[in-house]
Amino acid sequence: MSDVKKKKKKKKKEEEEEECKEEEEEEQHVKEDEKHSECVLLRGIFKLGKKSHDVLLSRTKLTWIPIVPENPTGEACVPQPGVLLLRDVYAVKVKRRRAAGQQSGGAVLGVALFCCRRKGRLLEADTLHLHNASTEHTHTWYNTLKDLITGPSSRPRYLKVFINPSSHKKEAVHIYREHVAPLFKMADVRTDITVTERKGHALSVMKECKLDGYDGVVCVGGDGSVAELCHALVVRAQLDAGSPEKPVTAVLPLGIIPAGSTDVVSCSVHGVRDPVTAALHIVLGHLQQVDMCSFSSLGQSVHFGFSAMFGFGGQCLARAEKKRWMSSSRRREYALVKTLARLRPEDCQLSFLPAKKSIRDKEPDSEVDESWMTNQGLYLSISIMSVPCLSPHTPRGLAPNTSLANGSAALIAVGNTSRSEFIKHLKRYSSSSGQFSFSFVETHDVSAVRIRPRSLVAWPEEESEEEGESKTSPIIQSEAAAFPWNIDGELMEIANEVLVRVHPRLITLYGEEVDESESTVSCSCI
Numbered sequence: 410m411s412d413v414k415k416k417k418k419k420k421k422k423e424e425e426e427e428e429c430k431e432e433e434e435e436e437q438h439v440k441e442d443e444k445h446s447e448c449v450l451l452r453g454i455f456k457l458g459k460k461s462h463d464v465l466l467s468r469t470k471l472t473w474i475p476i477v478p479e480n481p482t483g484e485a486c487v488p489q490p491g492v493l494l495l496r497d498v499y500a501v502k503v504k505r506r507r508a509a510g511q512q513s514g515g516a517v518l519g520v521a522l523f524c525c526r527r528k529g530r531l532l533e534a535d536t537l538h539l540h541n542a543s544t545e546h547t548h549t550w551y552n553t554l555k556d557l558i559t560g561p562s563s564r565p566r567y568l569k570v571f572i573n574p575s576s577h578k579k580e581a582v583h584i585y586r587e588h589v590a591p592l593f594k595m596a597d598v599r600t601d602i603t604v605t606e607r608k609g610h611a612l613s614v615m616k617e618c619k620l621d622g623y624d625g626v627v628c629v630g631g632d633g634s635v636a637e638l639c640h641a642l643v644v645r646a647q648l649d650a651g652s653p654e655k656p657v658t659a660v661l662p663l664g665i666i667p668a669g670s671t672d673v674v675s676c677s678v679h680g681v682r683d684p685v686t687a688a689l690h691i692v693l694g695h696l697q698q699v700d701m702c703s704f705s706s707l708g709q710s711v712h713f714g715f716s717a718m719f720g721f722g723g724q725c726l727a728r729a730e731k732k733r734w735m736s737s738s739r740r741r742e743y744a745l746v747k748t749l750a751r752l753r754p755e756d757c758q759l760s761f762l763p764a765k766k767s768i769r770d771k772e773p774d775s776e777v778d779e780s781w782m783t784n785q786g787l788y789l790s791i792s793i794m795s796v797p798c799l800s801p802h803t804p805r806g807l808a809p810n811t812s813l814a815n816g817s818a819a820l821i822a823v824g825n826t827s828r829s830e831f832i833k834h835l836k837r838y839s840s841s842s843g844q845f846s847f848s849f850v851e852t853h854d855v856s857a858v859r860i861r862p863r864s865l866v867a868w869p870e871e872e873s874e875e876e877g878e879s880k881t882s883p884i885i886q887s888e889a890a891a892f893p894w895n896i897d898g899e900l901m902e903i904a905n906e907v908l909v910r911v912h913p914r915l916i917t918l919y920g921e922e923v924d925e926s927e928s929t930v931s932c933s934c935i
């Protein structure tokens with residue numbers, strides 16, 4: 410063996426040994442950390458309910474064991490311990506005995522721990538009462554607990570809150586006051602509230618307000634409000650970074666209190682449409698990074714968001730928007746039925762960039778190594794989704810093949826087919842699976858998509874009520890026509906080609922990834 414080879418082998422061996430040593434040291438640190446976090450910081454006797462308990466507090470948990478008097482028969486009775494993880498505790502208060510109307514003072518009764526209990530994906534607010542009448546004992550426990558639970562830095566102290574009073578059933582203000590504000594108050598989270606007055610209000614406030622003091626932003630509303638705020642957070646980051654062209658990662662996390670009719674982003678990060686679950690994720694500082702898409706046309710940025718639908722999804726929304734006076738469920742059903750009755754494909758060139766594992770963590774904006782795939786044809790529907798878009802209507806999501814932070818989006822392209830086959834495909838979204846097992850449906854994991862309508866296609870006049878048959882060729886219209894796009898539930902009319910690019914982890918939301926939403930709604934119209 411040559412000297413060079415020997416030297417290389419020796420170097421490799423040394424490097425491997427070094428790596429092993431580092432791993433061992435790291436393991437040792439983890440073990441020490443675990444040991445340290447399990448060290449008992451406080452031990453004392455409290456009453457939980459009517460029974461006395463031996464209560465132990467470590468850095469990560471509170472454990473209580475019932476104190477069982479010795480049994481005269483000598484029979485062993487094994488007391489069952491209870492455990493509460495401190496990561497689930499969002500507030501601690503001293504309990505006092507107070508007369509009606511008394512605002513301060515009062516004899517100390519013990520401490521109360523406000524925490525969340527998990528019931529599947531639902532988080533519920535709960536309280537653990539530890540009774541002990543000693544003022545000194547109670548204060549020692551209160552101070553130690555307070556220090557431990559305020560430790561995690563992801564828990565917000567000051568939030569900018571936007572409430573859309575016009576969302577869905579106009580219940581957003583009530584939902585916030587009833588279910589969210591009391592939890593924020595209990596967790597000592599201060600708020601600065603803006604009740605939005607019009608579309609675009611939240612965006613203009615976000616572009617100008619001072620963000621320094623805030624730890625996060627909260628949106629109380631439906632998908633449209635969420636889309637506006639997510640877009641606003643990225644636009645604000647761009648303005649602050651002086652980068653009008655390149656997307657910049659949003660600085661503040663966004664909490665979503667669902668108050669809309671479908672709430673797909675909220676369902677995708679909470680698994681349920683529940684304001685209390687959403688508020689508990691916020692106060693406990695559960696953070697989830699989420700991929701976003703940029704939508705641009707002819708080099709002009711149109712929007713930042715999570716999902717876009719071209720064809721059927723865009724047409725449905727355009728019809729629904731014309732019937733704003735109807736209730737949202739009626740409006741949706743009307744638009745769905747009407748669009749199905751006039752089902753027609755769009756003729757377009759669909760190009761996409763397949764997602765590559767190696768570029769998932771990078772910004773996919775370098776032109777190097779981009780090999781686009783292109784198809785030309787008739788499509789009934791094309792969807793691009795960077796989040797699974799879970800909702801009670803589609804419990805596994807419109808795009809079950811993607812996840813919140815995998816760095817890519819799902820492209821679902823539905824080619825031309827008969828109305829009955831298309832309805833079969835749609836119906837499978839509300840059941841468990843099989844929506845993609847059709848020859849006319851193709852799905853791809855992508856990092857970019859370009860849709861170039863071959864010709865400007867007519868949008869048939871709404872007023873004609875007669876039902877048309879499914880057409881196999883689009884109708885050509887004047888140059889000025891624009892195509893309806895459904896971008897995060899908002900209607901956007903775009904006349905030219907649209908470029909969609911995925912930007913890994915562009916935003917952080919309060920919540921955690923879930924793989925399925927709780928199904929509570931069934932659609933009877935198809």
Ligand SMILES: Nc1ncnc2c1ncn2[C@@H]1O[C@H](COP(=O)(O)OP(=O)(O)OP(=O)(O)O)[C@@H](O)[C@H]1O
Pocket residue numbers: 573574575576577578605606607608609610629630631632633634635637668669670671672737898899
């Ligand atoms: N005071 C207001 N009056 C009218 N529109 C508003 C107001 N405040 C905000 N908006 C706009 O209303 C649009 C729709 O909001 P949102 O999605 O919250 O309600 P929704 O459409 O009823 O809910 P969903 O999309 O779940 O059906 C958003 O684009 C938002 O910017």
